[in-house]
Each structure stands twice: as structure tokens, then as C-alpha cells.
Amino acid sequence: METVINDYISREFVPDAALLPLANDTSLLDSGILDSLSLLRLVVFLEERFGITMGDADLLPDNFASVNAICAYLRAREPGKEAARG
Amino acid sequence: MAYLLQRLLTEAAARQPQRPAVASDGCLLTYQELDRLSNKVARALLRLDVAPGDRVGILAPKSAAAVVGLYGALKAGACYVPLDPKAPAGRLSHILRDSGAAVIVADAARTSQAATLAGAVPRPPGVVVVGVPGRPEREEAAGVPAQGAATVPWTSVAGESSEPLAGERAIETDLAYILYTSGSTGTPKGVMISHRNSLTFVDWAAAAAGLGEQDRVCSPAPLHFDLSVFDIFATCRTAACLTVLPEGAATFPVSIARWLEAERVSVWYSVPSVLTLLACYGSLQQLDLSGLRTVIFAGEVFPPKHLARLMAELPHPRYLNWYGPTETNVCTAFEVPAGWADAEPAPIGKACANTEVFAVTSEGRRVSRPGEEGELYVRGPSLMRGYWGQPAKTSEVLVRDPFRAEYGELVYRTGDLVTLEPEGNYAYLGRRDSMVKIRGYRIELGEVEATLYRHPAIREAAVLPVPDELLGNRLRAVITADGVGNLTREDVLDHCRQWLPGYMVPDIVEFRETLPRTSTGKVDRAGLAQEQHELEPAGDGRRDNR
Numbered sequence: 001m002e003t004v005i006n007d008y009i010s011r012e013f014v015p016d017a018a019l020l021p022l023a024n025d026t027s028l029l030d031s032g033i034l035d036s037l038s039l040l041r042l043v044v045f046l047e048e049r050f051g052i053t054m055g056d057a058d059l060l061p062d063n064f065a066s067v068n069a070i071c072a073y074l075r076a077r078e079p080g081k082e083a084a085r086g
Numbered sequence: 087m088a089y090l091l092q093r094l095l096t097e098a099a100a101r102q103p104q105r106p107a108v109a110s111d112g113c114l115l116t117y118q119e120l121d122r123l124s125n126k127v128a129r130a131l132l133r134l135d136v137a138p139g140d141r142v143g144i145l146a147p148k149s150a151a152a153v154v155g156l157y158g159a160l161k162a163g164a165c166y167v168p169l170d171p172k173a174p175a176g177r178l179s180h181i182l183r184d185s186g187a188a189v190i191v192a193d194a195a196r197t198s199q200a201a202t203l204a205g206a207v208p209r210p211p212g213v214v215v216v217g218v219p220g221r222p223e224r225e226e227a228a229g230v231p232a233q234g235a236a237t238v239p240w241t242s243v244a245g246e247s248s249e250p251l252a253g254e255r256a257i258e259t260d261l262a263y264i265l266y267t268s269g270s271t272g273t274p275k276g277v278m279i280s281h282r283n284s285l286t287f288v289d290w291a292a293a294a295a296g297l298g299e300q301d302r303v304c305s306p307a308p309l310h311f312d313l314s315v316f317d318i319f320a321t322c323r324t325a326a327c328l329t330v331l332p333e334g335a336a337t338f339p340v341s342i343a344r345w346l347e348a349e350r351v352s353v354w355y356s357v358p359s360v361l362t363l364l365a366c367y368g369s370l371q372q373l374d375l376s377g378l379r380t381v382i383f384a385g386e387v388f389p390p391k392h393l394a395r396l397m398a399e400l401p402h403p404r405y406l407n408w409y410g411p412t413e414t415n416v417c418t419a420f421e422v423p424a425g426w427a428d429a430e431p432a433p434i435g436k437a438c439a440n441t442e443v444f445a446v447t448s449e450g451r452r453v454s455r456p457g458e459e460g461e462l463y464v465r466g467p468s469l470m471r472g473y474w475g476q477p478a479k480t481s482e483v484l485v486r487d488p489f490r491a492e493y494g495e496l497v498y499r500t501g502d503l504v505t506l507e508p509e510g511n512y513a514y515l516g517r518r519d520s521m522v523k524i525r526g527y528r529i530e531l532g533e534v535e536a537t538l539y540r541h542p543a544i545r546e547a548a549v550l551p552v553p554d555e556l557l558g559n560r561l562r563a564v565i566t567a568d569g570v571g572n573l574t575r576e577d578v579l580d581h582c583r584q585w586l587p588g589y590m591v592p593d594i595v596e597f598r599e600t601l602p603r604t605s606t607g608k609v610d611r612a613g614l615a616q617e618q619h620e621l622e623p624a625g626d627g628r629r630d631n632r
Contacts, residue, residue, distance in 0.1 A: 011576060015172075015583060029334060032172070036337050036363065037525065037589065040556055056367040059338055 001074065006067045008045055013038040024067040034064060050074060089258045090281045092160040094288070094322045095121055096250065102325040105299060109349070110150040110330035113218055117325060120154060122248035127158025127191065127216055129246040130238055134189055134212045138163035138255045141185040141264065143211065145169040145178075145200050146193040148309055148330050153318060155191035155216040156309070160262060163255025164188070167264045167276070168309035169203075171196055173587045179206045180273055181266050185474060187211045194240060201237055213237040217244070258282040264474050265312055265412050268528050268590065270520070272536025276474030277312075277412045284315060286468040287415035290439040292320040294406065294419060295353055295380050301326035302377075304346070305355040306336055311526070312412040313384060316355050326353075339367035343375070350377040357526030358388035362556055365396035375400060384408040384416065385526025386558050387431045387514060394427045401425075409434035409514065412528075413483065414498050415468040417441050420511055433511035434504070441466035443512065444489075445504050452489055456508040461518055463488075465497040522551040522559045527589045534561060534582070534590055541581045543567045546601050548609045549592060552618055563592035564614055566601055573597070 002024050010022045013033050019026075028034040034042070042064070043054050052074075063073040088094045098107070099121035107120040115123070136142065142159035144166050146152035159166040167185045169178050182190070182203060189212045192200035197215050204210040217240040256262075262281045269275040295316075297303070303321040307313035321328045329349050335341040343364055346354070361383055364370060381396075381403045388407065397405060401424065410416035420435025437443045445453035445460030453460040465487065472480035484496040503515040520531040531549045538547035546566040551559040567573045575595040582591045602610040 015588065017580070029337060034337055035588075036339075036360070037557070039337055040363070041593075056340060056369045059340055059367050061334075061338055061341060064338075 001071050002067055004049065005046075005070055009033065009042070009067065012041065022067070024071075026066060028064060028066055029061060039064065046070070046074070052077060088285065088323070090160070090254060090256055091262050091284055091288070091319055092124075092157055093254075094319055095124065095157050098322050098325040102299060105325050106327040107322065107325075108150045108153050108328045108330065109302075110148075110153075110328075111332050113150050113220070115150050115154075115218060117322075119219075120150075120157065121250075123154045123218065124157035124161055125248050125250055126243055126246040127155055127214065128161035128251055130214050130243040131158060131162040131164065131189055131191075132251070133246075134214065134236070134238070136162050136164050136188050139260060140164045140188040141167050143167045143169045143182060143185070143187040143190040143200075144192075144309060145171055145190050145196050145203070146216070146309075147171060147333060148307075148314060149193060150218045150330070151193040151216045152309060153328065154218060155193075155214075156263075156318070158216070159191060161251060161255075163260075165261035165263055165278075166191075167266070168314075170308060170310045170587065171199065174584055175203065175206070176585045177274065177587065178203055181276070182207050182211065184266075184273075185264055185276060189214055191216050193217065197237065214243060215240040219244070256281065258285070259471075261471065265310060267412055268521070268530040268533050269479075270530040270532035272533050274533070275476055275479060278471040278474050279415070280471050283415065283468050283470060284319065286440055286466065287315065287410075287438075288319045288323055291316050291408075291416065292323045294438070295320065295355075295382060296404075297321065297324040297326055297353065299325040301352045302329050302350055303327065303353040303355070304329045304331055304349070304351045306331045306342075306360060307356065307526075311385075312415070313355055313357070313526070315415070316382075339363040340369050343368035343370055343373055346378060347373045347375055352377050353380045353382070354378060355382040355384070357385040358383045358393070359386070359525045359556060359558060361396055362389065362392040365392050365399060366556075370396075370399045376402065378403050380404045380406065382406040382408055384410070386523045389555055390426075390428055390431050392555075393422070393432065397422070397424070397426055407432045407434060410464075410468075411498075411500055411502070413470040414441075414464045414466075414500070417443055417464045417466070417468065418512060431514070433507055433513040435511050437466075438468075441468060445506065445512065446488060450488065453504075453506050456506050459503060459505045459515060462500045462502045462504045462512065463497045464500060465495065469496070469498050522561075524558050524561070524589045526558070527587075529559075529561070529590050531561075534563070534586065534592065537582055537585045538563060538565065538578070540585070541573075541578070543569060543573045544578075546609075548601055548611060548614060550611060550614055550618065552594065560594065561590070561592040562594040562596065562618060564596045564598055564601060566598050 099117040103118035107117045108115045142164040156166045190200045191214045200213045258281045264276040266274040303317050305317040335345045405422040407420045408416045409418045418434045422432050442465040447460040487497045501518045504512040534549040535547050548564045550562045554560045602613045604610045
């Protein structure tokens with residue numbers, strides 16, 4: 001999961017080759033890799049890749065701080081919770 | 087009444103010296119402080135022999151320091167040229183060369199970026215560092231040397247006298263700023279706005295938004311986007327407070343919404359896509375946004391269902407739709423009535439004060455009856471002076487009034503197609519040419535194509551817009567290349583990122599053996615667009631379900 005997400009972000013959003021390779025704990029916010037535009041594209045990617053639906057309560061800085069944070073967020077979403085969210 | 091933009095500041099400082107002028111990232115400047123600090127910057131610029139009419143680049147995100155810097159440039163009689171710190175170096179150095187900037191004013195964190203940029207220009211501009219008291223001078227403390235450019239550190243600027251300069255160094259027809267926007271032939275073009283052009287908008291806008299000194303005004307638009315003229319100058323005109331959305335908060339809709347609540351922002355001005363995000367992802371119902379009394383949007387069409395949703399979630403503010411290319415400031419406006427639930431986008435409305443708009447049909451007649459369509463023309467003192475250094479391009483859009491040639495006054499052809507509605511409002515229909523908008527940013531498809539052609543392996547390129555509900559459009563590049571298979575999507579994107587800001591870099595890259603042609607040999611754009619339509623038929627239904 002880390003590799004998939006790291007690859008996607010590295011390929012799509014890293015504005016400067018000097019930031020590569022991207023470490024899984026690099027802050028995506030402080031480094032300017034994620035902005036409001038790339039965040040939305042990332043959300044669409046995650047929704048399609050992992051078959052989930054993300055609502056406004058999910059779009060929080062804590063969930064997108066780094067590749068590791070995104071993976072932790074995804075793992076915390078249990079299947080039962082998915083159904084409840086509709 | 088002010089006739090120069092900087093007079094808005096000196097008058098506000100005389101009237102309300104202790105009122106907050108700029109709140110940015112925990113820093114608060116009063117009008118007196120802003121006035122005095124900008125005097126120091128003006129003096130530092132004069133020391134570098136900045137003369138009236140000179141161009142001064144501003145390399146900083148919107149912040150207290152940037153506002154100090156741009157008022158300093160204006161007080162020195164110069165016109166300011168915003169330089170987006172996030173834009174690629176190639177684009178910034180083009181703007182520096184094209185505008186012939188005499189000096190770059192940079193905030194402390196961008197001192198070394200400014201020096202590097204300056205060093206890459208044949209006649210390097212000097213660099214003046216601007217700050218605000220009590221802010222850490224990170225770059226200077228780190229001892230970053232200036233390469234190839236004379237750098238005046240903030241400590242020197244701060245040591246200048248804060249007394250006002252004697253007399254004004256500009257008149258109202260002099261340029262106040264140049265905003266660079268996408269150019270169809272491959273390089274950005276500079277829209278020249280004089281003090282009078284700008285104040286025509288600022289005076290109208292402050293009244294139309296009902297600004298008062300208690301207001302806290304925010305626009306997330308960066309300095310190089312003309313929406314920022316409103317929050318910087320109309321706010322100052324009324325001695326209200328400019329509140330700057332921190333970069334960290336701008337990424338997440340929930341963060342923006344919480345920040346709006348915490349800062350008690352009362353007037354908001356942005357492109358619709360930011361408001362769409364707030365409506366869809368902002369958790370607005372959980373917040374107390376009762377302080378927000380006016381929401382203004384401009385720059386692109388607000389998808390009606392998202393506007394209706396926003397107005398349903400936040401019913402109390404006034405909603406204003408403003409329209410106008412950078413070349414005209416804002417020229418029409420429409421107040422969206424409460425409870426708006428129309429399936430059509432809100433109209434762009436009627437002409438602003440001191441402005442006339444009219445539409446011309448494809449047969450050259452003036453649109454006079456509801457339902458007729460035509461290209462929108464604009465007349466009045468808000469029109470730009472022209473494109474910097476491009477008289478031929480200017481004369482394509484600033485033309486004689488087709489119906490009143492005897493006046494000799496030039497009118498602006500917007501390239502926007504509109505229709506007249508029964509109530510006298512104009513409604514936007516689309517573009518006459520290949521300009522598209524992404525989150526309000528203008529993009530000439532020709533500029534993206536010209537950039538692609540700069541890649542040695544790319545033989546042919548066509549760039550097409552793919553409509554997207556949240557973004558306005560995404561860009562799709564269809565490419566033929568020498569040695570197909572060797573060139574990858576990543577190569578193409580890396581190449582584009584060297585020259586183009588992020589919003590102009592294509593999302594979708596397709597490689598072909600050949601590009602489809604029409605019978606006249608032109609690239610068959612309609613055919614390519616049709617393919618896209620068949621690939622993604624129903625737009626984005628996913629978001630409809632929220």
C-alpha cells in the first residue's frame with residue numbers, strides 16, 4: 001500500500017525532482033507537495049484504487065500528513081465502518 | 087478622493103491609524119505601521135535609483151510583508167509585477183526579462199530564490215528584502231549569499247526613515263501593476279493596469295460589497311491573480327482588515343472553513359471552485375459562520391447545483407457573481423437572490439458603475455433583444471492600458487467602438503460569448519477562442535501546445551480541455567513523438583513543469599502515431615473532443631451522490 005501511494009504521489013505531484021525519492025514520512029503539507037488541487041486528485045485516486053468513499057470528515061490534515069499517515073488512515077477504515085458510511 | 091492606489095493607504099492611516107490593516111500568519115499590522123513600513127521600502131527602492139514608471143517585481147505569497155512591499159513600490163512611483171514564488175524559474179525569468187524589472191522585492195524566505203532569479207537575467211535587478219518587525223529573518227540569519235545581484239537586507243530597509251516621501255511620483259494614468267496571464271503564442275503576456283483603471287474597480291467594488299471598517303476581508307487568490315486587487319485595495323479604501331488565509335490552511339476544505347470561523351471573516355472573494363470544495367467537503371453546518379455576510383465569486387462559472395448547495399448550507403450571506411477579464415477588472419455583476427435553485431448558472435449580470443457593456447452578434451449587429459447571442463465588449467475607465475510591449479496584440483483586443491467610431495475611445499473585445507436575458511442581465515455562454523479556465527486561472531491551450539513543441543522528441547501536440555465539475559477543466563494532451571515508446575508520460579510532465587505553472591500542466595497524456603486531421607488539414611479538435619466525451623460520458627456522477 002505504501003508503495004502504491006508513494007509511487008502515485010511521486011509521479012503526479014512532486015513539483016521538484018530534488019524532493020525525490022519521496023520518503024514515506026516526508027511531510028506532504030510542509031513540502032508543498034499537496035495543495036487543494038492535488039489533494040482532490042489524490043482523493044479520487046484513493047477512492048477508485050481502494051474502493052472507498054471519502055467524506056468531508058475524512059479530508060483532514062492528519063490523514064494526509066505523509067504517505068505513512070495516508071496508509072494509517074486507510075487501514076483504520078474497517079469494512080464494517082465502510083458499510084455504515086454507505 | 088484618492089486618485090492613486092497608495093493614497094488609499096495614506097488616507098486610511100491618517101483616518102484610522104490604529105485599526106488593523108493586515109492580519110497574516112499571526113502578525114498584525116495597523117494602518118499606521120503599514121504606512122510607515124511601506125515608506126521605508128519606498129526609500130530603499132529610491133536608493134537603488136528606482137525611477138517613476140520602473141517595474142518592481144514582488145516575489146512573495148500574499149502576506150503582510152508582500153503588502154508592505156507592493157505599497158512601497160507604488161510610493162516609489164513604480165508599478166509592481168507579482169512573481170508567483172511557486173512558478174517555474176523559466177517562467178519567472180521570462181517575466182523579469184519581459185517587464186525589465188529594475189528591482190525584485192522579496193520576503194525573507196525568498197531572498198535566495200530572488201537572487202538566483204535576478205542573476206539569470208542579462209541586466210540583473212537588485213533585490214530588496216521586505217519583512218515586518220518581529221518576524222524571524224530566516225534566510226538572512228542563515229547567511230545566504232546573493233549571487234549576481236545587489237541585495238539590500240531587511241535590516242537596512244528597516245533602518246530607513248518611516249517619514250512619507252515628499253510629493254507623489256506618479257499620476258493616475260501611470261501603471262500601478264502588470265499582471266502576467268497566459269498567452270496563446272507560448273509566452274505569458276503582461277496586462278498593464280493604471281491607477282485609474284484599478285481605482286475605477288476598487289471604488290465600485292468597495293461600495294458594491296458594502297465594505298466598512300469593521301469588515302475582515304479574505305481572498306485566497308495569490309497576488310498575480312487579479313482577484314487580489316479587491317482584498318488588497320478595496321479593503322484599504324475602507325480601513326477594513328485584510329486577513330490572509332495561511333498556506334497550510336488552504337489545502338483542506340475543513341481547515342479553510344474552521345479558519346473562516348476562527349478569524350470571523352466577514353467578506354470572502356474567490357473563484358467558485360474553492361466555494362464548491364467548501365460546500366462539498368467543508369462540514370459547514372458544524373461551524374458558526376454567522377460573521378460571514380458577503381460571499382463574492384468570479385473567474386469561472388459556478389456550477390449551479392454547488393452554488394445552490396452552498397446557499398442552502400449558508401443561507402445568510404449575500405452572494406455576488408462578478409465577471410470581468412483581467413483586462414477590464416470587473417465589468418458586470420449580479421447579486422444572486424436568496425434561495426437560488428436555478429438549473430442554469432447565475433448570470434453575469436449588468437455593467438458596473440462607469441462602465442458600459444454590449445454584445446455584438448456574428449453579423450456585426452448590436453444585441454438588443456433577449457435571447458440574442460454575441461461577443462461581449464466593454465467600455466470605460468477600468469480597461470487596461472494594453473499588453474506590456476505588445477502593441478500588435480493590444481490592438482487585436484482594444485478596438486474602435488464598432489457603433490460609435492466618432493468618439494475614438496477604444497473598447498475591449500472580451501472573446502466571451504454571452505446572451506441577453508429578459509431582465510437585462512447578460513449570461514455567459516462560452517469562449518470564442520481556445521482559452522479555458524482551471525480554477526479561475528486562464529489557460530491558452532496554444533501556450534501549453536507551444537511548450538510541448540519545445541520538447542525535441544515531440545512532433546505534434548494538441549491540448550484539449552476535459553470538463554470537470556470541481557476544477558472547471560482538466561487538460562488532455564494528445565502527442566505524436568519521434569521514436570514512440572521512448573518518450574514517457576513522466577518525461578512530458580517533467581518538461582512541462584520546467585516552463586508552466588502547475589495548473590497548466592496536462593493531467594492526461596496520450597501518445598498517437600498521428601493526429602486526426604480535418605479535410606482542410608487542421609488538427610481535428612472536434613473529433614478528439616468527441617472521443618473524450620465517449621470515454622467519460624456522464625461527467626462526474628460520483629459527486630452527485632453526496
